[in-house]
Amino acid sequence: MRTSVAVLFGSVLFLTACSGGTNTAAPAPTPTSAPVTPVAETAVAEPAASGDQPKGITYDAKRIPVGAKLAVASKVADGQTTVELTVSGLLPNTKYGSHVHTKPCGAKPADSGPHYQNEKDPVSPSVDEKYANASNEIWLDFITDDKGAGKGTATVKWQFRKGEANAVIVHAAHTSTEHGKAGTAGDRLACLTAQF
Numbered sequence: 001m002r003t004s005v006a007v008l009f010g011s012v013l014f015l016t017a018c019s020g021g022t023n024t025a026a027p028a029p030t031p032t033s034a035p036v037t038p039v040a041e042t043a044v045a046e047p048a049a050s051g052d053q054p055k056g057i058t059y060d061a062k063r064i065p066v067g068a069k070l071a072v073a074s075k076v077a078d079g080q081t082t083v084e085l086t087v088s089g090l091l092p093n094t095k096y097g098s099h100v101h102t103k104p105c106g107a108k109p110a111d112s113g114p115h116y117q118n119e120k121d122p123v124s125p126s127v128d129e130k131y132a133n134a135s136n137e138i139w140l141d142f143i144t145d146d147k148g149a150g151k152g153t154a155t156v157k158w159q160f161r162k163g164e165a166n167a168v169i170v171h172a173a174h175t176s177t178e179h180g181k182a183g184t185a186g187d188r189l190a191c192l193t194a195q196f
């Protein structure tokens with residue numbers, strides 16, 4: 001009896017020591033791809049009546065309330081660009097569209113200009129699916145959860161031309177791929193100035 005207790009106790013010790021040892025000795029986890037770097041983050045406000053505009057603007061406080069948070073981060077790896085949009089404080093369980101646009105946010109929704117395109121459509125506005133697509137533009141569409149939070153991510157096989165991508169717009173609908181309407185996503189509800 002005494003022996004078996006000792007043996008049992010011994011094996012528990014052995015197992016404990018062994019599993020601890022295994023964890024310590026385990027090889028370091030394979031490095032995951034580099035994390036994204038924050039580009040811009042803010043809580044949205046109404047447009048200013050004059051002068052400098054806030055970094056984040058809501059043009060429709062019913063669909064994107066004042067104080068809702070927009071954050072965008074990006075990284076470049078192996079010639080590919082990844083952009084991540086993280087939102088909170090929006091309407092719950094709602095589909096929104098989102099893209100990177102060319103100009104900074106202004107007092108009016110149209111001020112942020114057209115979508116950033118890797119290969120520029122000679123025709124404006126660009127609704128030709130040859131140019132207005134998720135490989136040639138950055139589409140960050142998302143659906144919010146029951147708390148109004150959400151995330152949109154895009155990875156493309158190119159890098160931004162410096163100074164030409166300056167905002168992320170959140171739209172009222174998911175982005176269309178329909179012929180003649182490609183790239184459209186309804187009203188511009190909010191804007192985050194983000195220099196990529």
Ligand SMILES: [Cu+2]
Binds near residue numbers: 099
């Ligand atoms: Cu857009």
